[in-house]
Amino acid sequence: MNYDSSPIAAIATAPGRGGIGVVRVSGKNLEAVMSAVCGTTALQPRHATYLPFRNADGSIIDQGLALYFKAPHSYTGEDVLELQGHGGPVVMQMLLARCLEAGADLDLRLAQPGEFTHRAFLNNKLDLAQAEAVADLIEASTEAAAKSASESLSGVFSKAIHELVEKVIHLRMLVEATLDFPEEEIDFLEKSDARGQLERIRANLAEIFENASQGALLRDGLNVVLAGQPNVGKSSLLNALAGADVAIVTPIAGTTRDKVTETIQMEGIPLNIIDTAGIRDAGDEVERIGIERTWGEVRKADVIVHLLDASRGPTRADEEIVGRFPPNVPVLRIWNKIDLSGHKPGVDCMSDATHIYLSAAERRGIDLLRTELLRVAGWQQTGESRFLARERHLLALKAAREHLDMAAEYVVQGSQTSDQALDLLAEELRIAQERLNSITGEFSSDDLLGVIFSRFCIGK
Ligand code: GDP
Ligand code: ZN
Numbered sequence: 274m275n276y277d278s279s280p281i282a283a284i285a286t287a288p289g290r291g292g293i294g295v296v297r298v299s300g301k302n303l304e305a306v307m308s309a310v311c312g313t314t315a316l317q318p319r320h321a322t323y324l325p326f327r328n329a330d331g332s333i334i335d336q337g338l339a340l341y342f343k344a345p346h347s348y349t350g351e352d353v354l355e356l357q358g359h360g361g362p363v364v365m366q367m368l369l370a371r372c373l374e375a376g377a378d379l380d381l382r383l384a385q386p387g388e389f390t391h392r393a394f395l396n397n398k399l400d401l402a403q404a405e406a407v408a409d410l411i412e413a414s415t416e417a418a419a420k421s422a423s424e425s426l427s428g429v430f431s432k433a434i435h436e437l438v439e440k441v442i443h444l445r446m447l448v449e450a451t452l453d454f455p456e457e458e459i460d461f462l463e464k465s466d467a468r469g470q471l472e473r474i475r476a477n478l479a480e481i482f483e484n485a486s487q488g489a490l491l492r493d494g495l496n497v498v499l500a501g502q503p504n505v506g507k508s509s510l511l512n513a514l515a516g517a518d519v520a521i522v523t524p525i526a527g528t529t530r531d532k533v534t535e536t537i538q539m540e541g542i543p544l545n546i547i548d549t550a551g552i553r554d555a556g557d558e559v560e561r562i563g564i565e566r567t568w569g570e571v572r573k574a575d576v577i578v579h580l581l582d583a584s585r586g587p588t589r590a591d592e593e594i595v596g597r598f599p600p601n602v603p604v605l606r607i608w609n610k611i612d613l614s615g616h617k618p619g620v621d622c623m624s625d626a627t628h629i630y631l632s633a634a635e636r637r638g639i640d641l642l643r644t645e646l647l648r649v650a651g652w653q654q655t656g657e658s659r660f661l662a663r664e665r666h667l668l669a670l671k672a673a674r675e676h677l678d679m680a681a682e683y684v685v686q687g688s689q690t691s692d693q694a695l696d697l698l699a700e701e702l703r704i705a706q707e708r709l710n711s712i713t714g715e716f717s718s719d720d721l722l723g724v725i726f727s728r729f730c731i732g733k
Contacts, residue, residue: 280306280351281384281392282372284365285732291360293337296368297732298354299347299389302379307341307354309375310368316341316354326356326368329375334367335359349389350396387729391722394714401714401725402431402666408729409492409661417541418491421661425488430660431713433481437474441706444470448699452692468684475677482670485662487653492661494536494543495650498571500598501580502590506609507548509633510580511535514544514643539643542652547574572599576649578642583608583616583630603649607642609633620645669708676705 280300286293298306304314310326321338328334335358347353358368373381387408394404406425413419424430447465462468499507515537535546547570571577577598581587598604604626608616611632618638621628627645631638683698714722 279380279382280376281388282369282376282381283384283389283732284369285355285389286360286365288362289360290362293357294360294365294368296356296358296365296372297384297389298356298372298376298381299349299351299384299392300379300381301344301352303341303352303354303376305379306372306376306381307339310356310371311339318343318346326358326371328371334371335364345396345398348398349392350398351392384731385727386731387726387733390729390733391726394722394726400428400431401722402434402712403428404714405663405665405725406430406661407733409663411730411733413492413661414494414536414543415491415538415541418543418661421488421491421659424659425661430485430488430662430666433484433660434709434712437477437481438706438709440470440474440477441702441709444474445699445702445706448695448702452695452699462684468681471677471681471684475674475681478670478674478677481660482667482674483653485660485666485670486651488659488662489664489667490542490650490652491659492663494545495646496570496573496575497544497546497646498574498577499546499548499580500571500577500594501607502582502588502594505580505582506633507580510578510607510609510642511537511546511548513633513636513639514539514546540647540652542647542650544646547571568597571597572602574599574602576646577602577604578607578646579604579626580607580609582610584610584613603627605629605642605645605649607631611637666712669712673705673708676701676708680705 278300280298280303282296282298285295285297307316308314309329311322311324312327313322313324316322316339318341321340323336323338325333325336326339337356337358340355340357342348342353342355344350344352356368356372358364369383373383375381390399390404390407393399394401399407403426406422410419410422410426413422444467447462447467447470451462499511501507515535535548536543537546538544547567579591579595579598581591606626606628608614608628608630609632611618611630612635616630618632618641619630620641621630629638629641629645631642633639680698680701683694683701
């Protein structure tokens with residue numbers, strides 16, 4: 274991506290028809306565009322002015338509201354002009370084209386995906402975790418996910434990270450000072466309770482990690498594979514799960530048609546349910562490829578729900594399926610149709626799997642399954658708000674934790690002090706801080722920024 278500083282423009286509203294549509298322009302010297310399109314350069318910042326948007330020949334494209342935000346008080350931190358017209362695709366395209374034409378001398382160009390937000394980041398309007406939260410808020414598939422994205426966007430997550438970094442910096446200063454005045458080494462670290470400080474930092478990090486993992490669950494959901502022979506009741510179970518207070522939401526993006534994936538939500542967590550109806554002996558090559566792909570999904574599952582018919586018991590085909598389950602994925606074994614078999618609804622934790630007895634058709638025991646799914650996911654029902662975190666954040670937090678764990682060992686050794694242990698301690702703390710900083714983007718490489726912002730939609 275090329276982030277030159279020339280002004281940029283894009284349609285900021287979603288494609289398609291809508292009540293209104295917005296063309297957004299950001300950069301320096303926007304007066305030329307303003308005067309050409311709006312017929313004035315005297316737009317009062319942050320005030321809406323109703324006026325006609327005009328072509329070069331004076332004909333009217335649309336009438337609407339012009340809004341001007343003077344730098345730095347704008348989304349991007351640059352001067353921003355927003356033109357709100359009628360939300361039709363053609364009229365929006367015409368308005369955008371007219372802006373680009375009017376700004377040709379300024380090198381006004383079409384914005385790349387995420388470029389407005391990238392500029393907001395570069396101009397310190399948002400840190401990286403907040404910028405990511407913008408995309409996550411737009412893409413949130415459940416209310417709970419949207420709520421925690423907006424929490425992260427408002428900076429709660431970033432603030433927690435900053436406070437943690439401050440504590441690490443404080444401890445680093447102590448250690449560095451001790452290295453500089455070796456005579457007083459042991460005393461200094463002990464008097465300042467370096468060990469206690471480090472313990473509090475680690476406890477604080479553990480808390481943030483816990484909260485962030487819950488948030489990541491809200492964002493990415495849980496991949497559930499529904500396995501079992503035909504007619505054991507997979508579709509019925511899916512309906513029963515979706516039927517309670519759960520709603521069917523849109524299928525997740527990027528899934529191919531050949532495997533049936535449905536997303537339902539449970540307590541705001543998206544459950545991506547993959548139906549493995551296709552796991553059978555392959556008839557032909559095409560089917561074989563499809564089945565292999567399904568097994569690929571099974572290997573990526575967070576939990577496997579294996580259905581059996583309680584009135585008939587396991588078959589050889591079931592044994593074959595079980596034999597192919599990846600060893601590290603937890604299995605919930607569902608004995609369905611207990612209305613026929615006479616079992617009572619219940620949960621039985623056995624060494625091979627957790628067994629659950631239920632009836633999908635009669636909707637008995639479904640809550641047991643829901644509770645077990647949430648337990649496997651590690652979900653905790655707290656009233657607290659969560660940070661909507663990404664895998665990237667979790668990895669950074671984990672790395673920081675590892676380095677703080679190492680640091681803790683050197684602090685213990687520090688009482689028999691070797692200079693070497695102190696050096697290593699200082700180094701571990703430095704790396705831990707660096708990892709934490711990468712979350713808010715303090716020391717992020719251009720590569721990372723490119724990856725993050727290119728996933729945005731255009732106009733954002
Ligand atoms: P799938 O092929 O695994 O998706 O199974 P379906 O959900 O399509 O169910 C197959 C048949 O079993 C249907 O006739 C269902 O009505 C029936 N069935 C599903 N669950 C139950 C149950 O709990 N009790 C009884 N008696 N029948 C069930
Ligand atoms: Zn089915």
